[in-house]
Amino acid sequence: MTDTSKPRREQILDSAGRLFSERGYHATSMRDLAADLGMQGGSLYAHIQGKEELLIEIVNHASRQFDEALFPLRSAPQPADEKLREAMHRHIQVVADNMDSATVFFHEWKHLSGAAYTRVTEWRDTIDTFYRDLIAEGVAQGRFRADLDPRMTANLVLSAVNWAYIWYRPGGSLTPRDVANHYADMLLGGLSAPPA
Amino acid sequence: MTDTSKPRREQILDSAGRLFSERGYHATSMRDLAADLGMQGGSLYAHIQGKEELLIEIVNHASRQFDEALFPLRSAPQPADEKLREAMHRHIQVVADNMDSATVFFHEWKHLSGAAYTRVTEWRDTIDTFYRDLIAEGVAQGRFRADLDPRMTANLVLSAVNWAYIWYRPGGSLTPRDVANHYADMLLGGLSAPPA
DNA sequence: CCTACCGATCGGTAGG
DNA sequence: CCTACCGATCGGTAGG
Numbered sequence: 314m315t316d317t318s319k320p321r322r323e324q325i326l327d328s329a330g331r332l333f334s335e336r337g338y339h340a341t342s343m344r345d346l347a348a349d350l351g352m353q354g355g356s357l358y359a360h361i362q363g364k365e366e367l368l369i370e371i372v373n374h375a376s377r378q379f380d381e382a383l384f385p386l387r388s389a390p391q392p393a394d395e396k397l398r399e400a401m402h403r404h405i406q407v408v409a410d411n412m413d414s415a416t417v418f419f420h421e422w423k424h425l426s427g428a429a430y431t432r433v434t435e436w437r438d439t440i441d442t443f444y445r446d447l448i449a450e451g452v453a454q455g456r457f458r459a460d461l462d463p464r465m466t467a468n469l470v471l472s473a474v475n476w477a478y479i480w481y482r483p484g485g486s487l488t489p490r491d492v493a494n495h496y497a498d499m500l501l502g503g504l505s506a507p508p509a
Numbered sequence: 510m511t512d513t514s515k516p517r518r519e520q521i522l523d524s525a526g527r528l529f530s531e532r533g534y535h536a537t538s539m540r541d542l543a544a545d546l547g548m549q550g551g552s553l554y555a556h557i558q559g560k561e562e563l564l565i566e567i568v569n570h571a572s573r574q575f576d577e578a579l580f581p582l583r584s585a586p587q588p589a590d591e592k593l594r595e596a597m598h599r600h601i602q603v604v605a606d607n608m609d610s611a612t613v614f615f616h617e618w619k620h621l622s623g624a625a626y627t628r629v630t631e632w633r634d635t636i637d638t639f640y641r642d643l644i645a646e647g648v649a650q651g652r653f654r655a656d657l658d659p660r661m662t663a664n665l666v667l668s669a670v671n672w673a674y675i676w677y678r679p680g681g682s683l684t685p686r687d688v689a690n691h692y693a694d695m696l697l698g699g700l701s702a703p704p705a
Numbered sequence: 706c707c708t709a710c711c712g713a714t715c716g717g718t719a720g721g
Numbered sequence: 722c723c724t725a726c727c728g729a730t731c732g733g734t735a736g737g
Contacts (some may be wrong), residue, residue: 461700
């Protein structure tokens with residue numbers, strides 16, 4: 314249940330990620346969390362400042378994973394269609410490798426306050442822009458259809474890769490690469506049968 | 510704020526839908542809800558049995574809207590590609606017309622218990638099947654590429670139409686029909702530029 | 706629909 | 722990391 318080889322603080326964050334993702338932030342009490350770690354409620358405060366700190370760290374962890382996976386692609390040399398396939402792969406990989414924190418990130422960020430809340434809304438703009446720029450790049454390269462609306466195209470791509478947190482099950486028969494390739498094939502080539 | 514022409518019980522459900530969607534189910538207290546309606550906390554219980562009843566009704570309302578919009582299409586005569594476009598339109602229309610209850614439906618259903626919880630998981634299977642059957646129908650008709658995986662294709666379509674609850678803003682420049690047509694054009698025809 | 710109240714539980718702290 | 726505790730708030734009820 315709890316990986317006792319990790320520092321206690323990381324164990325707490327792991328447990329919090331799991332419980333927050335399963336039950337939600339507000340429906341998880343500090344005593345639920347302590348019980349999951351085999352300690353008393355008050356003992357948690359020897360390691361952390363408060364409940365919201367846990368949410369902040371989980372959300373920051375998730376957004377950092379996305380950033381580190383995607384942003385190096387901005388200056389990558391491949392054509393935009395290959396880059397899009399790779400971005401989708403990396404994006405889904407982050408979701409798959411961080412199911413708990415990704416779920417908390419998508420579901421519970423609205424419960425943040427102040428600067429942490431603002432950071433998430435700004436992060437979303439950054440990711441939107443990343444995908445829109447990638448689409449515009451592909452249109453400029455003549456690789457994507459010229460009539461694409463970068464905003465709607467980015468929305469579609471983001472829908473696909475983000476929604477994976479709802480249905481993807483790590484350890485199942487599909488790897489993140491499988492999912493990304495399926496999606497990229499369908500998106501790039503279209504669902505319609507080629508004219509006969 | 511509150512539409513005073515409606516029966517009180519509907520006003521309560523409307524307020525609950527809005528507050529639950531903005532703050533989450535557990536972060537909304539019955540006193541928050543009562544204050545939004547200009548009454549005292551205890552007075553709510555003259556109209557409802559308990560807090561979970563509100564969540565159940567909101568979630569049931571949302572799933573019913575989806576059912577009523579989509580299921581008549583099962584026996585519709587159009588080719589599957591046209592049917593898919595129409596299904597996406599209706600699906601997004603339901604989201605757009607019910608932003609609050611759709612948001613609560615997607616975010617808070619895990620807080621249901623017993624039969625209400627089970628009903629939601631079964632509903633998801635039903636919708637999955639609806640889209641998979643639609644894809645398989647299109648493949649059988651020769652309208653969709655023969656190598657499509659109905660499961661992954663349904664996942665992609667569902668990602669697109671469901672994720673709209675995150676970013677769509679009713680009253681903006683895009684109607685649900687606009688969004689559906691953009692998405693259907695991209696999905697059916699693909700993002701790649703046609704060979705020159 | 707209000708007042709007044711119930712037991713339970715919440716996040717967090719003091720002192721060891 | 723535990724024991725014992727704090728004030729605040731929770732969903733819900735009784736009686737009017």
